[in-house]
Amino acid sequence: MATRIRQQSASADNSVWSDPFPISIAWEQEQGALTEDLTALRQRALSRLGPGTVAELQSIDGAGTELATVLLEKVPTKRLVLLGGVGAGKTVLLERLVEALLYRRSPGEPVPVRLPLNRWHGSMMSLEEWMASRLVLEEPTLAQPAPPPFGGRSRAQALVETRQIIPIFDSFDELSVAARTQAIQQINNLGWSNHPLVLTGRIDEYAETVLRADEEPLLLAGAAGVVIKPVEPDQAERYLRQKGQNGDWDALVAELGTESPVGLTLRTPLMLFLCRSVCAGPRPMTTGVELCERTFFPDEIAVRRHLFDSFVRTVYRIREGNRYRPFCDADRAERYLRFLARQHRNFQAGAGTELSWWTMHHIPPRVRKRISWTIAGVAALCIFLTVQSTAPLSLAAFCTLFLGFMVKASIFNSPMLRTPSSGLRWRWRWIPAGIGALLGAAMVDVQVQNGEITKAPGPYLALASLFAVVGGAAFGWGPREADLEEPLTPSSLIQRDRRTFIGLVATWTASVSAVFALFVALVVAYADPLPKGAHLIGLVPAALVTLAFASGLGLIVGLVMGFKDTAWGVYTVSRFCYALLGRVPFRLMAFLDDAHRLGVLRQSGASYEFRHVELERHLAR
Structure with missing residues (x-):
């Protein structure tokens, strides 16, 4: 498992748009009522572990790659809640955290694993069962039986039960309010005391879940909290003016740190990345001066929408003028990406950013319901025409309804998940x-x-x-x-x-x-x-x-x-059908690989992901 996670970290973002001068993301301790106080956490840890086993209290403010040190050495209970706004840099921090924890890890110690909570359905399985299923997606051979002492459980279940993973729960804000409450309750019930654990989400959604009206606050037990700080104006200016980047940045730089629409927008690494992608280069879609025009961009929402709208077309237009030619033109690429984003989001509300080829055949529940009713109706008609000539009408009607219902139920309830095989x-x-x-x-x-x-x-x-x-x-x-x-x-x-x-x-x-x-x-x-x-x-x-x-x-x-x-059989059939309808290209994997090289997607193990969940949301709307 550690080998697979290392490989994913190495290949997570090797595209041509990887930042040569990345922004160092800073954070500060959460001072509100969303997490527990460090002093209380130290007393909790001392009461469990005994005197002398917990270090003295230290500041948990930091930046860059220090998050692993904060988690393992400065938080007494080794539980942390990471909060931030849209595009604040939570994903980047988690990637750096996983890399640092793997670097510190000795053989036999737990492995850090990112677990996107927006893929969990609490009504279908418990949190521990879902954690095991996610490990199988990371490494398919973990579905094999564990050694005999584990009583027929899979290897993934054994890893979870013996606490051989460090769960890093991501995308908490993508859940519904009820599901977020259930997630915190189940995490608290895991009983993994003194075991590293991280939960991340947007600060507004987390506050809505924790500070319930007319009820006691529902805190993540034993967890300290940090909040990602906005990018400082001087840091943003250095990022925009970095060596090798063309563009007229003077007008934009003058707006940084102000309350203007563009100033409010360019406070997060994501928006700065999009701005530099759209406004720099030999064939920019827009200029920094145009972004400052309040006639066209009267508020922060308008600026954000324009940057997202221009991103895909910009990266494909830039490459069209070079020796390397993209897989297709910008119009078709945007159409394909919009379908993939919608298909992915419609299949499962809040499905995250993963684009896994083995889920290509998944369809939304409402479409699946229509298909199941259609097949059941055709089957019932065939059964009735066959039975009615040799049986009483009442018996024929009963057989038709019963067997038709069974066909509908079997089609609608049959599992769609296919786990890829390693051979x-x-x-x-x-x-x-x-x-x-x-x-x-x-x-x-x-x-x-x-x-x-x-x-x-x-x-x-x-x-x-x-x-x-x-x-x-x-x-x-x-x-x-x-x-x-x-x-x-x-x-x-x-x-x-x-x-x-x-x-x-x-x-x-x-x-x-x-x-x-x-x-x-x-x-x-x-x-x-x-x-x-x-x-x-x-x-x-x-x-x-x-x-x-x-x-x-x-x-x-x-x-x-x-x-x-x-999974290959159903993937091939679904890909061919979608290609005939013009939704995706016939060479889908080549298109996804090309989008990865251009920076629209990034690779995470055996899956591709949209570069940011906000980009997927924008394309899916």
């Missing part, structure tokens, strides 16, 4: 082999009872052995251990899952074909007697037809198993 490995399965041997012997016995073949040990041994081999082999495929030396990227994971799909299809096709072919050969060899005048050469066409039928049946079984056990 296939094989081991012999004794139980399927035993069942196969019994089935083979039973099939021979049926042929003997019907008088089609003579009773002899040979047919029983041959077919029992054949079915045992097929059963033990075909059911012996399972997830393969991941190669930790290979970075887990979207391209590498999709290649592994595609190999898994092809392997499953080929295995089942060959297995079913072999069973039919050898069964036919057995019947011919032991038939008693052969039809008069029949020759083996005359049986070849029938045998080939039977073998072709068997191969087709095996292919169907293999495709069903492949679609059920892998």
Whole structure:
């Protein structure tokens, strides 16, 4: 797990728009009533750990990469709430925190893992169950069974239960009010005392959750709090005027730190990044002087909207004039990105910034409901037309309604989640082999009872052995251990899952074909007697037809198993359908990789993410 997180940190933001002069984000201690006082936290820690085990109180103000020191050394309970406004730099701070915690980590110690709370549905699973499911998405092989002492639990569940992760709960503000309250309650009920834990969100939403009307404040138990400070005007000026950046910044610099619309906007790293992206470069969409015009930009909202509107078009226009040509023009790129943002957000309210190829087939619940009702209606009509001619009308109506409802329920409630596979490995399965041997012997016995073949040990041994081999082999495929030396990227994971799909299809096709072919050969060899005048050469066409039928049946079984056990099959079908409708390009992964190089997306392990949740929100509107 630590290896995977390190690889993600290394590849999280290597695009051409990575800042060569990043802004150092500063914070200060939260002084309101949203978190507990440091003195009270020290007394709490002393009462649990004993005298002399907790350091003296120190200031938890800081900047840059000091957040790990604050968490592990300055907060007595090692619990921290990180608060800030829109685009204040929470994501950047968390990335630096994960890097620092990994650097400090010794073998065997817990691993820091970012957990986007906006992907958690408290009504469907507990917080601990969801944490385990997120670990599986980070590393698919963690879905495999843990060692015997854990009683059949998965490796991910074992890591959570033994507190081998440092949970960093992100995107708290993306939850509904009720879900935020439930999240704090469940975090408090985890009981992970004296174990590092971080929660981050916007300050307004967090205050709304904690300071409940006419009720006791719902604080995160044992947690100190820090609030991200606005970017100082001189720091913002240095960032805009950094070496190698063209543009007329004098008018903008004069507005920094003021209450003007552009001055209020350019107080966060995100807005400064967008401003520099849009106003700098050889083909800028706008200039700093234009942003200061209150006629066109009367308030902060207008400035923010303009910067977001111009960002995608700017990065694609800039690259169009260079040797490197983008995957497509700016208009099509914006159309594709808007669809991906909407599709992602509509599937699950507040779904975060991840663009995972294995969730491409997900559709909104309302659309899924319509599809399920349509299929159920067609199925019910077919059932009624089939049954009504041979059964009373009342019985036919009952069967139609019952079976139609069952079809609708099965389609609507079937799980859509597909977890990508790291590949296939094989081991012999004794139980399927035993069942196969019994089935083979039973099939021979049926042929003997019907008088089609003579009773002899040979047919029983041959077919029992054949079915045992097929059963033990075909059911012996399972997830393969991941190669930790290979970075887990979207391209590498999709290649592994595609190999898994092809392997499953080929295995089942060959297995079913072999069973039919050898069964036919057995019947011919032991038939008693052969039809008069029949020759083996005359049986070849029938045998080939039977073998072709068997191969087709095996292919169907293999495709069903492949679609059920892998994510590549449903991804390919959904991508092709969306491409036919013009929603995404046929070469979707190439487009996403190109958007990553241009800085619109960033890579996080095996997924892509929009550069910021606000960018996704803007594109999805």
